[in-house]
Amino acid sequence: AQSVTQPDIHITVSEGASLELRCNYSYGATPYLFWYVQSPGQGLQLLLKYFSGDTLVQGIKGFEAEFKRSQSSFNLRKPSVHWSDAAEYFCAVSTGTASKLTFGTGTRLQVTL
Amino acid sequence: GAVVSQHPSWVICKSGTSVKIECRSLDFQATTMFWYRQFPKQSLMLMATSNEGSKATYEQGVEKDKFLINHASLTLSTLTVTSAHPEDSSFYICSASQGDAGTEAFFGQGTRLTVV
Numbered sequence: 001a002q003s004v005t006q007p008d009i010h011i012t013v014s015e016g017a018s019l020e021l022r023c024n025y026s027y028g029a030t031p032y033l034f035w036y037v038q039s040p041g042q043g044l045q046l047l048l049k050y051f052s053g054d055t056l057v058q059g060i061k062g063f064e065a066e067f068k069r070s071q072s073s074f075n076l077r078k079p080s081v082h083w084s085d086a087a088e089y090f091c092a093v094s095t096g097t098a099s100k101l102t103f104g105t106g107t108r109l110q111v112t113l
Numbered sequence: 114g115a116v117v118s119q120h121p122s123w124v125i126c127k128s129g130t131s132v133k134i135e136c137r138s139l140d141f142q143a144t145t146m147f148w149y150r151q152f153p154k155q156s157l158m159l160m161a162t163s164n165e166g167s168k169a170t171y172e173q174g175v176e177k178d179k180f181l182i183n184h185a186s187l188t189l190s191t192l193t194v195t196s197a198h199p200e201d202s203s204f205y206i207c208s209a210s211q212g213d214a215g216t217e218a219f220f221g222q223g224t225r226l227t228v229v
Contacts, residue, residue, distance in 0.1 A: 043220055044206065049217060097145075097216075099147070099210030099218035100162060102159070
């Protein structure tokens with residue numbers, strides 16, 4: 001069965017600093033890959049997704065992610081974090097169909113001013 | 114973009130009563146819908162997959178008699194939590210897909226259920 005690992009439970013960065021959130025997956029083939037953000041008490045917002053093609057994916061809010069097949073990773077990056085980016089971030093994968101997702105445990109991002 | 118509406122956004126019910134949560138795809142036909150559950154400060158766990166017109170497929174460990182799922186039309190799926198107890202308190206989120214391979218699912222805004 002596929003699995004998703006987000007090694008960092010909690011990350012704190014200063015506003016304006018760069019950010020990288022890690023995501024590793026376990027699956028034999030290339031899965032569909034997603035990053036979602038969730039603010040407290042809210043639903044999920046899709047930041048970006050990778051289905052095929054260019055391994056560097058641009059998303060909303062200035063986020064990007066890079067798919068590295070050799071490392072089974074799909075890390076999320078942002079060059080300059082804003083205080084409003086503080087939230088919970090989930091990496092998710094899907095195989096076969098892009099719609100049934102397995103989520104990672106999430107990384108809580110705290111931004112200090 | 115595709116819109117999925119979930120209702121209600123939050124609900125408080127008494128222990129022993131049943132609660133129904135609706136998930137609607139507003140601008141597309143959803144042949145497949147998914148129901149997830151999220152405990153506080155935890156990740157989302159898939160509960161079940163429902164296909165229009167057929168019985169839902171439940172994940173291991175999810176009580177099908179406790180969590181009744183109906184997907185009677187291409188735009189509506191419902192989750193009924195029967196005889197709710199405080200341990201059923203959680204955040205429930207649905208997603209809907211057109212069902213084609215390579216097509217992503219779109220999420221509703223979630224329902225916060227509190228059982229008192």
